[in-house]
Amino acid sequence: MIPLPGKTIAEKIFSNHSGTDARAGDIVVADVDFVMGQDGTTPLAIRALANMGVTEVFDPEKVAVVMDHSSPSPLEGVSALHTMMREFGKQTGCTVYDVGEGVCHQLIPEKGHVVPGDLMVGCDSHTCTYGALNVFSTGVGSTDGAAAMASGKLWFKVPDTMKVTYEGALQPGVFSKDLILYLAGQIGVDGATYEAIEFHGPVIDELSVEARMTISNMAIEVGAKAGLMKADAKTLQWFEGRGEKTPNPQDPDPDAAYARELTIDASAIGPQVAKPHAVDNVSPIEEVEGTPIAEGVLGTCTNGRLEDLAIAASILKGRRVHPDVRFIVAPASRQILLDAIAAGYIQTLVEAGAALVTPGCGPCVGTHNGVPSDGENVISTANRNFKGRMGNSNAFIYLGSPATVAASVIEARITDPRKYFAG
């Protein structure tokens, strides 16, 4: 008999959680370690639970709901949904993160709800963010979320894995956002549909944990079910003091079977920009430099972390946001806001002309906090630039790194940030 090949990170985590020898293509019913919902999806999950006749969650310690997408509420309808979530929290005992706590994808790992080796689902497509922390985390719909909240289980198809290796080293002024935008440009918005991606290589090893999360966050933008990385010493250190749970890191076997392998020379990558209206419509910044912009956004679950605020503050220190630009800053969580205040970044950004909004999703999904006007161009650190994404289908969204956004808001046009990192 031919021995079976080794396992990918995904196959290991699904094996551990389903009590089977899980292999790509298998359909398993697996135990989940955590379930999360946000304010756009939880109300439907609550309704699905009611329809199922379920009044309790399987384990209140393992469920959280987050008010982040439209928060504080801009509308009566939203206020009613937020009330429904608060009542759900009281009824079930699950954790409720109310207005001002931050974006779900920052809070779940920040508060130690998941650790390496876990399997979790969230009712939000960017739940793949925690793959950077060696968690198999994936986005599901509200009914799936409800089933997981009720039973602590969910059915999964164990995905094939695509291995992406970043060789070389990053140039100054180039960041993890540029690496993932470059990949999207290469493989397209459906380049990894139904698959998991594992990210490897010396460039990933060098990145901070925060910078790695930016990459895994956007795995869904190429269709992937998860964007996984190994847990190294940095990952384990990041989790210290965040909670009681013990990490159980899962490395892929050296002879794991990958569906495809792709190697990218990161040294050759400069700042990248995704142009309207698709995340894979990516160009090197040289091709879009000079495009006028009316709004800049720094924040979101992609790039609203402390390091991102630090990069923007380093560029804007002693400079001014162009008078023709609105520069909106949304820290990803209350803790990040506090840390950024302590480090002086908020002072710098606000002095430079930034409009600071509540920790949360900010203007990302077009419900409030900076809906662009007809015909306007926006440069954003977010992960999506679909038509209408920010609430106006006649606006144009460009995506780039925090450095690219900071450099661009100074000049009111898309600007290569490398000049601030020269020498």
Add this chain to the structure above:
Amino acid sequence: MELSAKAFKYGDDINTDYIISGKYKFKSADMEAMAHHAMEELDPHYYDKVKPNGGFLVAGKNFGMGSSREQAPLVLIHSNTKAVLAKSFARIFYRNAINTGLPVVECDTDLIDDGDDLVVDLEAGVVRNLTKGTEIPFPPLPPVMAQLLSDGGLVEHFKKYGGFNL
């Protein structure tokens, strides 16, 4: 299960913001009201065209990419969309469709034009194009998904069995 209706054809990479814009998802939890905005970014008259007699939404590759919003399959169901036929689907949309009871068919949609009369036989795995007199085979759903769909979605499955019974 045999379904019959007209085809309403659109292109590749139709994302969830096109199916139902994020700006509406907070306006209301009433899917019947939201359904009026289904596919609005691509076709402002989708609801008016499909609602009276039902229809198949036919698309190219990667249908439903983007967000996890379950409002996407729900507004299609409430606008009387009988099934979505596409060359491929984004995975969260695909799961959500099955879980909410909207049939999804992966087949070669190049063989279907806007306005064609179709019959979709989910068990047999065939789309009959009555207008063109052709048949398009498709692989039947894996058993787990077929069971959920035949139970009427995940909620009904849970009601019936009190949990997962797959």
